[in-house]
Amino acid sequence: MITNFKKNCTSAFHIQSIVVFLIFGLTKSLVANSENPNIVLILADDLGYGDLQCYNSKSIIPTPNLNKLAEQGMRFTDAHSPSTVCTPSRYSLLTGRMQFRTGMKGVFTGAGGPCLIEEKRLTLAQMLKEKGYSTACIGKWHIGMTFYDKNGKRITDQRLKGIQQIDYSRPIPDGPINRGFDYFYGTVSCPTTDYLYAYIENDSIPLPPTKVLNRSQLPKHDYSHDCRVGMIADNFDHEEVDMVFLQKSQNFIKNHVESKTKKPFFLFHSMQAVHLPSFPAKQFQGKTQAGPHGDFIFQMDHIVGELIKTLEDCHVLENTLIIFCSDNGPEVPTALKMRSSYQHDGAAPWRGLKRDQWEGGHRTPLIISWPQQIKPTISNELISLCDIMATSASLVNYKLPKNSAEDSHDMSPVLFGTKTGIREYMLTQTISLDLAIRKGPWKYLDHPSSGGNNYKGKRLQHLVPKGINIKDPVQLYNLDSDPKETSNLYQEHPELVNELKAKLEQFKKSGRSN
Template identity: 45%
Template sequence: MKNATLLGCCAAWLLVLASSHPARAADDLPNIVVIYADDLGFGDLSCYNDDAPYKTPRLDQMAAEGIRFTDAHSPSTICSPSRYGLFSGQQIYRSTGRGGGAFEGPSGPSYLKPGTLTIADMLKQQGYRTGVFGKWHVGLSWFDKDGKRLGGGFENSLLIDYEKSTPLIDGPNARGFDESFVTPNCPNTDPLYVYIENGMVPTPASVRHQRDTLPNPGGKWRWDNDEGWKSPGYDFVNADLLFYEKTKAFITDHVRQTPDKPFFAVLSTQIAHAPVLPAKEFNGVTDAGPRADFVWELDAIVGRVIDLLNELDIDDDTLVLFNSDNGAETLHVHWMRQDHQHDPSGGWRGMKRDGWEGGHRVPFIARWPGHIPPGQVTDQMTNTTDIFATVASVVGVALPDDAATDSFDMLPVMLGQQPETDPIRPHLLTQSFRGEFQIRQGHWKYLDHQGSGGNGYEQGSMALYALPEQEPDAPGQLYNLKTDPGETTNLYFKEEAKRKELQALLEKLKTSGRSAPIGRKPFRN
């Protein structure tokens, strides 16, 4: 009965998409590559930060050849809920009812529930071959020998019955991807440390990882490498080079074997998540320490992807999107500020986990030669969830109203067809570490909570960045980002009418089941 229900859901989606809009001809469909960075702050690229103590030449080049968004945001201020937003086009509360944490150990089930239309589902139904490589981290179902679903906890890794657990019932290949090579959690931080290839685990976890077997750049940058169970031969230091090679093989094989069919590839890196473990060839390439070397490695990988597209003579036929899942990690921000006078948050208040801008304002760059005019910089407000509707527009799909319900089509902006004075988004939702909401409307921002929504700023290194709260009795925060981009002056009481307006809008969006418009149609250039 369960399998019949799932098949029925898939068939229903197929019929809806097929009837909602005629698919474009295969030779009119571009290849699509998403490069999804991890814990990369707004100020971590030199094209976003003139004061960065290092350069990111390939990403700067990508921005110069396409469009760079300066008001782009992650759906959440931590990784797993943001990844749900990328794949589903929705805020995490659509799946959980509120917030969502990050997974550790053999924990799940997936935030991507059965029946959820994913971006890979949608593209696969339009004739794309789909692949994802790198960090998955939206939850997976693992079972013990008695068929009981396992939860988090490092020791539970040894209880996995791989015969009963694989092929994974909610892995990438069950969510629209034809090919996958992923890790279940953060590749270098959270056990279970195994590789999953097309829903199977070639080498189960049987060895206890000891962090002192890894390099420790600068004596501190190995921080946040948890000890737990791993597969023999699991490679921490070369993780992203491995993910790139898997992506390269997928693209190369596809172009050689089925050149008349488009592909969709997601390269989900673990840079610049803790621990900072740049591959050997990148050690010391900058003058700003190990984390800068790490970001340089990410930049080089982006360059290798673009070079590969050129080598295969498909560059002009490929849309490349670069984005990050949230702001930079707390100690990374602190150490880079103290040691190298570099601000990964790019001048914005807050960092990873926080509802302030530094927690969710992130880089977003798009490049598509011959289609996206070069040299564009836009302050159009956008969210990672918008990638779904934008890609749907690219391939000519009118999305059903009950799919990707927080996704707006940014293609007109990318193509240079949308005036800056005419915003695509009338509003934008984000969620912080505890699932609390923030809402933007123009330059006004309301935080439906006190404090950061994530980190504590009472002691230790974080106390250096604490700001006095002028309205300590206010249950929420209201800021005018046009006059107060640092979110220093809480206008909760002084601008009562605007605050009530945003509170009412937030409640409406939460209860209506969507924040995106209904009846979305593909944009035609």
Template identity: 40%
Template sequence: MHLNLLKLFLLLAPLMVGCTTQPKAPNIIYILADDMGYGDIKALNANSQIPTPNLDQLVNEGIAFTDAHSNSAVCTPTRYGTLTGQYAFRSRLKSGVLVGHEPALIEPNTSTVASLLKAANYQTACVGKWHLGLNWAKKDTMQPLFHGGNLWDIFHTENVNYAARVSGGPCDLGFDYSFIIPASLDIAPYVYLENDQATAAVNRQVPFYKDESARGIWYRRGDVAEDFDHTTVLQTLTQKALDFIANRNEEQPFFLYFPLTSPHTPWFPSEEFAGKSQAGVYGDFVAMTDDVVGQIMQSLDNAGIADNTLIIFTSDNGSHWLPSDVEQFNHRANGPFSGMKSDVWEGGHRVPMIARWPEAIKAGVRSNTQVSSTDLMATCAELTGQSTPESACDSYSFLAALTGKESAQNDDKVMVHHSVNGTFAIRKGDWKLIDAKGSGGWSLPEGKCTDSPDQQLYNMHTDSSEQHNLYNEYPEIVKELNVLLETYKTGNEAR
């Protein structure tokens, strides 16, 4: 009798162990393109004039969200929302973006995706464009950081101590390692910061630069470090990301936040990519961006960790692609959507979002689940068995949609959109209300709208290109959405 019980235990023991063993946590790589549109990717837009074989592969091997949004139509607020899980209009930044010498936007002790994952034993790294402000040290603490002038045109900040460590950056917000540039590639200061310390002396200035051969080849004047070359920044950042993956601690999962500098201006595709696209220099830079994604994918294959690595690729807002560019190149960078970067119209914030995780995500899936960039925090919390931080009040997990355990449930989904000038829009289910006559951005400034209704209402299921304003036809929906929007603006919405 006892012998039979022992045999039964030995037979069941492996199964019992299997039931209690937790699956290994996936590595997470979040690649954030800069000013790249939904229509740039060939697999999402058959008429794209740009070859994107690596992103096409991601689409084919994972899931593509067709109704994904950046929480803002410009970069700084989107980055804030991505890392904190809350809309940036809840911070001090109510419109626009930061420039290179402005103080840190994320308050000390704020929970970030990095701090959340670090608590789950992840290695965390940030490589790329920061653009969330930094607390620069002063040479003379009794004097201001700079004297007068337009923040966008500070030529030389004599009181900035570039040799000192900056605070308020990635390493103060949960990242174990960081290698960043402070802002966009066209905003000074032009300096690499590794673990919040400049990698070279900043002792010279560059003048305003513009190449007349294409509209996107320019950058502002300002301080520049000895080791900084605008034309090779994307390559430098890519190598740092590859080095992090290669030198990771194999005993821990890792989180790599990889915000690219491309294809934002200045457009500097390397010689290898010149003429790769049929969409001019911008298209060539997008093709180079696609190659960066390919290098990351190849590094995972080389390390033998591709199967249990979740890669998410998205963009911080829509492309800054003008109507004249569409006419010249027959390329719609923002796909079928109205507007562009800056706008509260869809082209400003409807972005590509692609995810691959071979161990958990089925290949070749298209999902119409509504997703916002603020949702990364809650998704990572659920993935690691943690609670979403209370401060991440605008973050909702889309893990079930990622892994195919739940179909789209969009009827009650609420998202708030925000434009460069601070214009609001709110989306609930299929309905979108814009609190303006125009685009809220550069496409159609408010002053140019004369005979339009005060607001815009669109049914996004039947009119995602926003051609038919239904404001006068559905007053009850307008009223409901205005009340709901006001609760978000005042912070009184129920979670």
């Protein structure tokens, strides 16, 4: 009888333990999901797959902070910018929609506009704002803004002449604060390249440019040439732009935490680094063995580290989702010079550079970290920056309307290790709106050559693999067996060409690919 009593007690104890364990686990899960995470989206500019040590073991450029972030989070090896250039990638990142659907070719410069994001289109920032987030965009916008002259006429000249016509007393009607962001501090286009060298705060320029840029006063080296003659404000220093952006982002985080609001925050930190011209701040000059551009990459890594440190100091790191990515591959003159001078290949191990439809033009670093939620791992999942929209919607329990995020896939199961193989197809585009489609290892380019750079000219002819005819009307590659895209198989596999071409046309006609 005593034995039976002990057995019953033991069984009861085990059952009770299991129940307590389940309740504790459930409670822990509910607590973890009871509040939405802060989200910090860091977008580097023209940073290639091979520019970071955590992606390229041969890199001589120190990137300790991103190496650490990759070790602690999820590092993607098959991640892609939606386009091979700035403006369309940014449009797609913030809307979950491929930019070719708007019909615009090229990129904005100077006072280019109007905003490419349609007024009624749901953006990542607007979605999060509706879920109670405080939202801020710091840095490079480059998706277009409208400026007016003294007669109230919209300026259409994107060069110096257009800048000189701006009436700075008139508010900007279609900037970031009109597309879901509570606060904006940054520049309209490429900060140190595109004619208007002045900072915008919210919908105005507090200190307008009054002088024509004197380029003779800027640093002179192999990476300093991509700087157009424009108008410059007194508080605009080409070497300090990214440090100004850093301070503004740090202030946003600190002010948000100090306000003791229960609202989560979304910070879109959009860097100038490492777009040409490569003007690292003075404290980073000469800090690497890879020249000014190497120093610039090192500075970019430092900025990431400082943002993470700020989150840690403010005690919000544990519940902050950090996303680090790039808008396209490395710039042509930058990559060529880095290869010849320092044996550093910013596109390694891929063929192609910025503007090219080949992998080097759009396969880019993507690191996602959320302490205690995302296990440290390396993922080979096929993923596009378009997917950040649907993934974020899933994380904050937001039901996307049908007329939004048309090319975005929810990758949250990948982040939590519950599912893989989510994307069957993926689209990419070039500056000229040439398209490519990916299915598994197969990649179909619906155009000849790169879709961007001129490989008939002397500068790039030597990069064409032997046996490749750049005049072939279309291209088909198997990335498993031919990762460098050196064997065009479109004639050997007409059935695959037909299948992928048909699917591409379907996605174009339907207006969505998800």
